[in-house]
Amino acid sequence: MSFGGQTPTIIVLKEGTDQSQGRGQIVSNINACLAVQATIRSTLGPYGGDLLLVDANGKQTITNDGATVMRLLDIVHPAARILTDIARSQDAEVGDGTTSVVVIAGEILKEVKEYVEQGVSSQVIMKGLRRACTMAVNKVKEIAVNPTEKDKKKTLQKLAATAMSSKLIHRNSDFFTKMVVDAVLSLDQQDLNEKLIGIKKITGGALQDSLFVDGVAFKKTFSYAGFEQQPKSFKNPKIVCLNVELELKSEKDNAEVRIDQVSEYQAIVDAEWQIIFDKMEALHKTGAKVVLSKLPIGDLATQYFADRDIFCAGRVSSDDMERVVQATGASIQSTCSDIQSEHLGTCERFEERQIGGERFNFFEGCPEAKTCTLVLRGGAEQFIAEVERSLHDAIMIVKRAIKNQTIVAGGGACEMEISKYLHSFADKNVPHKQQAIIKAFAKALEVIPRQLCDNAGFDATDMLNRLRVEHRNGNIWAGIDFVHETVANNYERFVWEPALVKINAIQAATEAACLILGVDETIKNQESEQPQAPRRGLPPGAAQRALRGRGRGMARR
The missing domain is CATH 3.50.7.10 (GroEL)
Structure with a gap:
């Protein structure tokens, strides 16, 4: 049938449906993720600040735990919610590094954003990111060391102390690291079910009044x-x-x-x-x-x-x-x-x-006794709740370290070494488009030491230049020394983290970035999200009943 040379308009989706697609949609999703990253990045590291979150019921939560912040932010943007998922998976799998994984994912997207805007295919970018991720993980496994300390307990205490360094209780870390290690070692070493560590919170008293009950x-x-x-x-x-x-x-x-x-x-x-x-x-x-x-x-x-x-x-x-x-x-x-x-x-x-x-x-x-109880004391309920979250991270780190004993240095040392390795590899061995993508991934990893410096009030540019020089000279464990505001060998200073934390964070951040880059169309049904306002004059509760009943009435008609 002819329509005078014009193609007829075919309506497939319901009227009012918002349909966004193409390069602009990918950039929009990246911007949403960067907004989330900007909210959480200030909580990273020993000198990171805490966030005060107030929910709809007026309940206050003061925390710098990445997974807790992401859960309470109540993000509605569908792409940005992927960051909530990776923070939750990092918390479940490793227990620590929940802020790092969101910050790295956001930075990867930020670095590749210009290539998206220039028209580079998202598939080329994703392929380059996955290749860089594989190389980064292999490099972590290569440089990770198995500590030679005879006393396994001391090694676990150092790992727990590093996990607590960015928490509210870092001033009492000596007291709590011993408690955490004793708690994990009291469990069945085959199973290591952390749910059998009971944590009881009692308001009042000082932190040192907390008890470990065998x-x-x-x-x-x-x-x-x-x-x-x-x-x-x-x-x-x-x-x-x-x-x-x-x-x-x-x-x-x-x-x-x-x-x-x-x-x-x-x-x-x-x-x-x-x-x-x-x-x-x-x-x-x-x-x-x-x-x-x-x-x-x-x-x-x-x-x-x-x-x-x-x-x-x-x-x-x-x-x-x-x-x-x-x-x-x-x-x-x-x-x-x-x-x-x-x-x-x-x-x-x-x-x-x-x-x-x-x-x-x-x-x-x-x-x-394959179980134990930690009785926590403190001045305020929010304070004790944050102590509990801090101990959870440390417990999970110790648990993972018992099963995976390889460690790396913290304070940005591991990320800088991987970044140096990827830059040199890309210059020599990757001649085509992916070279720029791998170098962007390498640059993104530098966000960790840079943000640690920013949060501590250090000169980030100066610190990063000194770190680059140290790593080019072969000092693979050079990281930020927060005590003396300089660059130091963080392995010798016992700033240790399980290699599993870094591996999981890099893999999860890369997968999240690839997932977001792969979405080039969003279809949003506005009517189901924004129901029409009910008519005035209805008695209390009738509005909700009217909205609930409207769909059923239409179906019957």
Whole structure:
């Protein structure tokens, strides 16, 4: 059919859909990522600042942990959210370097932005970046060293101290590094499940009042009448762990029973009491002195145990119960009958102690101790929460270092060495377009030492020139010395990081950059994101119902 020589307009997408594509879309995505990088880069390094983030509910968070910042920023730009994903993956895989990975990814995009604007194919750029990434990772593996220290514990403490150097607790790093290393070494060395390290936060006191408990400690659970009559201290007690409710229930809530005589109702009540008494009697006969349950232990059972000098705690959280099982050798029982001696756990000391404004139950001297507890003290809730995040990073670093023992020097030394290597390789061995891309990747890695200098108030240009000279002269561990504001051998100064941190950061940053460069079209359905405003005069809540119901009404019509 002819339309007078004109091609008819074919509408495929819904009216109002925003469709952006081409080179301008790639540049727009890069700019969004650079905006995120600009927000987070000031938190990098020992002298990085903290961010104060306030959510919609007014909750405040003060932190310089990259993964936490990226999670709380609530980024809506679809391309920039990729940076949130790489920060989260770095936190899950390694635990540290979450700020570095976002900063490097942003800098790679910044360096290749001019090539995108000049019309270089994004596929050529991505191929060059992937090649540079492979070479960089191989170089890290080549220069990484296995420390010769006989004392493995000291090596782990130095790694933990480097991880804490940029955190709020770096002034107390000697105190906390020992705590962190002891905590990780107390775990099962085959599994190294960091979730078995319990962290409890109690407001008040000084940081040095924090405790390392070689066993389990948890806050006193909800208690009924009779609890205060129970003994609060035992030596070598037997411990039984239950998933059983020891509480009388009103049968009118649970079942419908039809009766003809009062005596029948009394028989039901007596049977219910007999059932719970049989359970408690069975527990008493096991010889256990500590009874723990995930489910409630009511006032009848609490008083019963108090009369027989038994301690009980109900509504114990699953995490705490799991750690008690790991430490004491007990096994969780779902019935009170047929509990054998091998099902019971034990520990050298059990006691309830006051810490600050809270009472805590302590299980210490456990035979199976494959778990531990860190009790953190501090002045404010936000402060203790940041200490917890700092310790998490250090714990993850120590955990990874036990399995991957190779290390590199920090303070920008590793990045500068890789940058020098890539520059010289590109000059000699890459004659075509990819030479510029590999050199851009090499330049992007220099953002780490440059940003460390900027955050510390040093002259970044002067420092980088001195670092380049040192690395050209063969000093591969030359990095920034923050104490003396100069360049020094950071390996000899024990500024150590696991090689895995650098490898993971470079790989994740490169993948994120390639993913963003590969997106040249964004289709956004505006109507689904911005529903029409409801009419005025509707009662409260009716607006939401109107919006929810509108789609269904249209479908029916």
